[in-house]
Amino acid sequence: MASGEAAAQALVAEEDVLRAGMYDMLAGLLARPPRRDLIERVAGLEGDGSEMGRAVRSLARIARGTSESSVEREFNRLFIGLGRGELVPYASYYMTGFLNEKPLALLRADMARRGIARAANVFEPEDNIASLCEMMAGLILGRFGVPEPLSGQRDFFAQHIGAWAGHFFTDLEGAKESVFYAPVGATGRVFMAIEREGFRLAA
Amino acid sequence: MSKENSATSRREFLKLAGVAAPAAVAVAVTGATPAEASAPKSGSGYRRTEHVEKYLKSTRF
Numbered sequence: 613m614a615s616g617e618a619a620a621q622a623l624v625a626e627e628d629v630l631r632a633g634m635y636d637m638l639a640g641l642l643a644r645p646p647r648r649d650l651i652e653r654v655a656g657l658e659g660d661g662s663e664m665g666r667a668v669r670s671l672a673r674i675a676r677g678t679s680e681s682s683v684e685r686e687f688n689r690l691f692i693g694l695g696r697g698e699l700v701p702y703a704s705y706y707m708t709g710f711l712n713e714k715p716l717a718l719l720r721a722d723m724a725r726r727g728i729a730r731a732a733n734v735f736e737p738e739d740n741i742a743s744l745c746e747m748m749a750g751l752i753l754g755r756f757g758v759p760e761p762l763s764g765q766r767d768f769f770a771q772h773i774g775a776w777a778g779h780f781f782t783d784l785e786g787a788k789e790s791v792f793y794a795p796v797g798a799t800g801r802v803f804m805a806i807e808r809e810g811f812r813l814a815a
Numbered sequence: 816m817s818k819e820n821s822a823t824s825r826r827e828f829l830k831l832a833g834v835a836a837p838a839a840v841a842v843a844v845t846g847a848t849p850a851e852a853s854a855p856k857s858g859s860g861y862r863r864t865e866h867v868e869k870y871l872k873s874t875r876f
Contacts, residue, residue: 617848627826627828627829627830627834629837630829630834630837631829631834632842633834633837634834634837636837636840637837640840650840653840654840657836657837657840659833659836660833662831662832662833663833664832664833664836665833665836668833668836668837668860771849775874799837803823803834805830806832806834807833809828810825810828810829810832811827812822813824813825814822815821815822
């Protein structure tokens with residue numbers, strides 16, 4: 613973690629740092645097949661009796677019993693596949709039925725306005741779930757400048773994530789190929805509901 | 816509901832909702848990325864050195 617980010621985090625409330633942690637974890641698991649060190653970290657997670665705690669506990673339990681290569685195979689079947697994977701984790705696809713549609717255009721305009729750019733070595737459209745989680749974490753912690761106020765986070769979430777991410781995570785939880793990714797889906801689904809309620813309470 | 820009240824109820828809600836667990840993971844996710852990119856894998860097996868990369872590129876592999 614960059615030291616500038618650590619300094620900025622001092623200004624961010626504890627619960628918001630934890631929210632960013634949640635987004636970072638989901639981004640890390642969904643952007644690419646997780647490496648062994650990340651799987652081991654996930655295996656060490658603990659949860660309480662809440663719905664989130666149960667989802668995280670089952671994620672940890674499955675992480676303990678899996679391997680880097682089997683998670684990678686599962687990732688490829690889910691998201692890459694022959695032709696396409698079982699799921700298509702893009703906002704545009706979930707919201708319009710097609711890739712690279714208007715939701716992506718709106719996101720790109722929003723990113724430009726906020727000074728966020730896609731990394732030079734990435735070629736996927738920006739509206740995939742991992743990138744959006746990464747952007748939410750970045751907005752919360754101020755990785756793109758200063759920490760985004762809650763109202764701005766809410767707007768970004770409402771426009772680009774809220775309408776579809778819950779459906780995606782539900783699909784991931786129930787996907788035919790999901791083993792490790794089933795509790796990832798459950799965790800994401802529960803977290804999206806928490807985010808929605810959190811933003812509602814802050815309104 | 817006043818602004819302060821709503822901030823407090825949101826904070827309480829998030830605390831109870833249990834978003835705390837993955838914080839430790841997140842540090843690893845964000846912290847590991849640059850090191851992972853630069854560190855060459857050790858071991859005696861096949862290594863994608865710069866030389867090998869250049870060869871693969873030349874064959875459009």
